[in-house]
Amino acid sequence: MKRVCVVGAGLAGCEASWQLAQRGVRVELFEMKPLHYSPAHRSPGFAELVCSNSLKAEHLNNASGLLKAEMEKLDSLILRCGREARVPAGGALAVDREVFSALVTRAMEDHPLITIRRERVTKIPAAPAIIATGPLTDEGLCRAIEEIPGMSRLHFFDAAAPIVLKDSLDMNKVFAASRYGRGDGNDYLNCPMDEDEYNAFYDALVEAETSDPHGFEKKLVFDGCLAVEILASRGRKTLCFGPLKPVGLVDPRTGKRPYAVVQLRQENLEGTLYNMVGFQTRLKWGEQKRVFSMIPGLNHAEFVRYGVMHRNTYLNSPDVLTKNYALASDPSIRFAGQITGVEGYMESACSGLIAGLSLACRLKGREEPSLGKETVIGALEAHVRTRSLDFQPMNANFGILTPLQERIRNKKERYLRLAQRSLTLMDEYNKQLEESE
Numbered sequence: 001m002k003r004v005c006v007v008g009a010g011l012a013g014c015e016a017s018w019q020l021a022q023r024g025v026r027v028e029l030f031e032m033k034p035l036h037y038s039p040a041h042r043s044p045g046f047a048e049l050v051c052s053n054s055l056k057a058e059h060l061n062n063a064s065g066l067l068k069a070e071m072e073k074l075d076s077l078i079l080r081c082g083r084e085a086r087v088p089a090g091g092a093l094a095v096d097r098e099v100f101s102a103l104v105t106r107a108m109e110d111h112p113l114i115t116i117r118r119e120r121v122t123k124i125p126a127a128p129a130i131i132a133t134g135p136l137t138d139e140g141l142c143r144a145i146e147e148i149p150g151m152s153r154l155h156f157f158d159a160a161a162p163i164v165l166k167d168s169l170d171m172n173k174v175f176a177a178s179r180y181g182r183g184d185g186n187d188y189l190n191c192p193m194d195e196d197e198y199n200a201f202y203d204a205l206v207e208a209e210t211s212d213p214h215g216f217e218k219k220l221v222f223d224g225c226l227a228v229e230i231l232a233s234r235g236r237k238t239l240c241f242g243p244l245k246p247v248g249l250v251d252p253r254t255g256k257r258p259y260a261v262v263q264l265r266q267e268n269l270e271g272t273l274y275n276m277v278g279f280q281t282r283l284k285w286g287e288q289k290r291v292f293s294m295i296p297g298l299n300h301a302e303f304v305r306y307g308v309m310h311r312n313t314y315l316n317s318p319d320v321l322t323k324n325y326a327l328a329s330d331p332s333i334r335f336a337g338q339i340t341g342v343e344g345y346m347e348s349a350c351s352g353l354i355a356g357l358s359l360a361c362r363l364k365g366r367e368e369p370s371l372g373k374e375t376v377i378g379a380l381e382a383h384v385r386t387r388s389l390d391f392q393p394m395n396a397n398f399g400i401l402t403p404l405q406e407r408i409r410n411k412k413e414r415y416l417r418l419a420q421r422s423l424t425l426m427d428e429y430n431k432q433l434e435e436s437e
């Protein structure tokens with residue numbers, strides 16, 4: 001059997017390589033780091049998380065939680081490494097990004113069927129291949145992709161939030177707590193604001209200078225990752241119902257719920273770094289220091305990384321991709337990850353999982369099983385090959401699943417029923433897979 005060339009050792013590329021190799025298929029995994037870095041990547045390790053260290057919710061009444069449960073049933077490497085690198089984050093799965101990347105890198109290096117090539121790819125590789133080069137695909141390869149008949153490139157802008165040093169925080173002002181006492185009850189560091197502090201911060205934020213990337217337009221920003229200053233520009237109180245919402249938090253010093261709260265989430269296992277939750281931004285770095293230092297507790301904060309904003313490229317996939325992320329003109333070539341129009345870390349990994357698993361079936365001459373829109377994995381896969389007037393990236397959410405036949409008014413109950421239905425189908429899919437192997 002021919003080796004599969006996987007391009008890009010990000011979340012999708014590593015998951016795809018793992019799924020192929022675990023099914024006995026040889027893989028040659030190409031990664032351009034550390035020879036070349038995209039504007040957002042910094043470390044030579046694989047599966048680098050370029051912004052938040054959260055892989056989102058884990059409970060089943062949330063679509064991200066259901067996606068994880070589905071991926072667990074398919075032996076997802078990214079999920080397993082995520083759980084091993086876990087740091088406290090209430091009901092969410094957040095990771096120490098360096099430990100996480102090291103675990104994934106080791107799994108790739110140690111697998112006897114995976115060969116690693118540290119090279120920048122500039123041409124479409126010969127089939128069989130999986131292209132998983134992400135939203136910041138290197139320009140040479142982008143041009144080669146655009147030459148595929150029918151292919152066109154779309155883009156939007158994505159942002160990363162700042163990280164601060166814990167030692168530089170004023171712990172007399174900051175308190176540890178999780179919203180509604182979830183997780184260990186004190187997983188986040190919280191910076192409480194009274195109304196005057198919030199108003200002063202708000203005024204400074206909306207007036208601060210931004211570093212607009214070339215051609216930046218508000219409408220191109222992905223709604224799930226809005227820059228904090230854009231959100232603020234929608235109204236004085238918008239942040240109080242978004243990333244700065246105080247619900248479920250009580251300041252132990254006053255015994256009251258603050259007017260607004262900035263939450264900091266643990267970034268590494270040692271607990272020395274914290275990231276500012278929901279503070280992805282395109283403010284100039286000097287402005288970030290000035291404005292964010294107005295937040296109580298951050299007055300002397302040391303920023304180890306400032307927020308940045310980047311162009312995020314994806315394909316007009318409905319024109320060129322077919323079932324299981326296969327290129328319509330050559331199904332032995334697949335695309336995977338954010339470049340296909342799924343949005344998010346786990347969503348990218350899940351598309352790599354399906355691309356790898358289904359290509360392995362094809363190479364073995366077996367029928368490719370497919371998942372329906374009753375599962376989050378299947379609904380995301382269907383999204384990228386379904387034509388629409390305005391094709392946009394999609395993250396895990398219950399709205400993309402086929403609705404239940406019966407009407408259940410209670411949202412929590414409805415979501416749990418959707419989850420049960422999905423996990424039953426996942427078991428059937430797994431059985432089909434086992435029978436075909």
Ligand SMILES: Cc1cc2nc3c(=O)[nH]c(=O)nc-3n(C[C@H](O)[C@H](O)[C@H](O)COP(=O)(O)OP(=O)(O)OC[C@H]3O[C@@H](n4cnc5c(N)ncnc54)[C@H](O)[C@@H]3O)c2cc1C
Nearest residue numbers: 008010011012032051052121133134138337338344345348
């Ligand atoms: C700035 C920014 C912030 C984001 N923040 C979040 C967030 O907070 N939460 C979230 O869920 N999602 C976020 N995303 C979206 C998305 O989840 C991530 O981009 C995710 O890493 C995508 O996974 P991937 O495997 O598709 O690509 P990547 O993880 O980017 O992996 C692609 C890999 O391919 C390599 N590569 C690229 N071109 C070549 C080439 N020509 N030859 C060889 N190797 C190449 C790259 O070096 C990289 O290692 C963000 C995206 C951006 C751009």
